[in-house]
Amino acid sequence: MTPVLSQDNIFNYGDYVLIYLDRKRRILAKLEQNKRISSDKGVIIADNIVGKEKGSQIVTSLNIKAWALKPLLVxxxxxxxxxxxxxxxxxxxxxxxxxxxxxxxxxxxxxxxxxxxxxxxxxxxxxxxxxxxxxxxxxxxxxxxxxxxxxxxxxxxxxxxxxxxxxxxxxxxxxxxxxxxxxxxxxxxxxxxxxxxxxxxxxxxxxxxxxxxxxxxxxxxxxxxxxxxxxxxxxxxxxxxxxxxxxxxxxxxxxxxxxxxxxxxxx
Ligand SMILES: C[S@@+](CC[C@H](N)C(=O)[O-])C[C@H]1O[C@@H](n2cnc3c(N)ncnc32)[C@H](O)[C@@H]1O
Known part of the structure; x- marks a missing residue:
């Protein structure tokens, strides 16, 4: 059975995302149309995160794995x-x-x-x-x-x-x-x-x-x-x-x- 997800758990345009590449590479970014989020491990396209469940895996342009997390206050x-x-x-x-x-x-x-x-x-x-x-x-x-x-x-x-x-x-x-x-x-x-x-x-x-x-x-x-x-x-x-x-x-x-x-x- 597919779990029913609240909209709250899905990334939307306007949301902030914490892109976690590794312990030293964490990027906080706002999700906007056509936005390219740069890192030294490749580029992440914001449109590819929108619609995904928080906690999902994503990949950079260099095919490096990362995680799209909901940012915490810290x-x-x-x-x-x-x-x-x-x-x-x-x-x-x-x-x-x-x-x-x-x-x-x-x-x-x-x-x-x-x-x-x-x-x-x-x-x-x-x-x-x-x-x-x-x-x-x-x-x-x-x-x-x-x-x-x-x-x-x-x-x-x-x-x-x-x-x-x-x-x-x-x-x-x-x-x-x-x-x-x-x-x-x-x-x-x-x-x-x-x-x-x-x-x-x-x-x-x-x-x-x-x-x-x-x-x-x-x-x-x-x-x-x-x-x-x-x-x-x-x-x-x-x-x-x-x-x-x-x-x-x-x-x-x-x-x-x-x-x-x-x-x-x-x-
Ligand atoms: C170290 S900062 C505070 C930082 C803040 N706790 C934070 O975590 O972002 C100290 C501030 O106190 C202000 N300040 C210094 N003396 C003050 C006074 N007598 N009345 C009001 N503000 C004062 C300074 O302008 C400065 O912005």
Whole structure:
């Protein structure tokens, strides 16, 4: 019996596809008429993917086999967006989402939108009833972030605002905050006033000096508790049937993540 496939499982024009040639060769492309998708293993014609079931095998012009996969959020983050600033990597984003308890319906502050990479991940997890309020003090970065967010169709779940978060934000009673600016200790008042009591905040911090300065400021502020700091090291393994071992090349350092939760200040 032929399985009945939902249209959702068939590639259409306008869909994105992840063409997986091998572990080092993954191409994210939009399916458009007459489009030729180039790789160093030959050309793939987009029209030949349209109508195929997601997960199907395809071949390049050099007769090399590949797979047409449905892209995941991580594929868009790694390959589909324009980056003009440092971004928070997936390993750190996953932990931040989990530690902040970000879920559908949450209203979240993002201080320092940059390229919109973190905004996209937050919007993905708070939709369809939650919202991300993102601030940046660079109009040019906000424009790029807006385009990146629209590419994933997440614009209805995000409000981007131009402004210096150290001077305050419009929102109150938010469920969580993610802060990725160089001097987060200057924004503690803003963050405190925007969160509901007990709500958590994550700070992404590149250097040890900044981590120490933030920690001292958080302790002195007396509006946060459960202050914790982490660094995540991720090692991918090289896989072959004759040798499985850690990869020689790893991302040595991305940043530290400091978490805290808002408390009601005692008189
Ligand atoms: C490293 S980027 C953020 C990247 C983002 N987390 C991501 O994953 O795409 C830091 C951003 O903070 C912005 N920024 C720095 N100080 C700021 C401030 N006081 N108020 C608002 N934005 C600020 C910068 O313009 C820059 O776009």
């Amino acid at each position: 594929d868009y983050i790694e390959k589909g967006i324009k980056r003009v600033t440092q971004v928070i990597y997936p390993k750190d984003l996953g932990f931040i989402i989990f530690m902040l308890g970000i879920e559908s319906g949450a209203r979240v502050l993002e201080a320092g939108v940059g390229s919109g990479n973190t905004t996209i991940v937050l919007a993905h997890f708070v939709k369809p009833t939650g919202h991300v309020y993102g601030y940046d003090n660079r109009e040019d970065f906000l424009k790029i972030a807006r385009n990146n967010i629209a590419k994933l169709g997440l614009e209805n779940f995000v409000t981007l605002k131009y402004g210096d978060v150290r001077k305050g934000v419009d929102e109150k009673n938010l469920d969580a905050a993610v802060v990725d600016i160089p001097d987060p200790w200057e924004a503690l008042n803003t963050i405190y006033n925007s969160l509901k009591p007990s709500a958590p905040v994550a700070f992404f911090i590149p250097s040890v000096q900044q981590l120490l300065k933030l920690y001292e400021a958080l302790e002195d502020f007396k509006g946060f508790t459960d202050i914790r700091a982490f660094e995540l090291i991720l090692r991918e393994y090289e896989l072959s049937k004759t040798s499985i071992r850690p990869s020689t090349h790893i991302v040595g350092h991305t940043g530290f993540i400091m978490f805290a939760r808002k408390i009601i200040k005692s008189l």
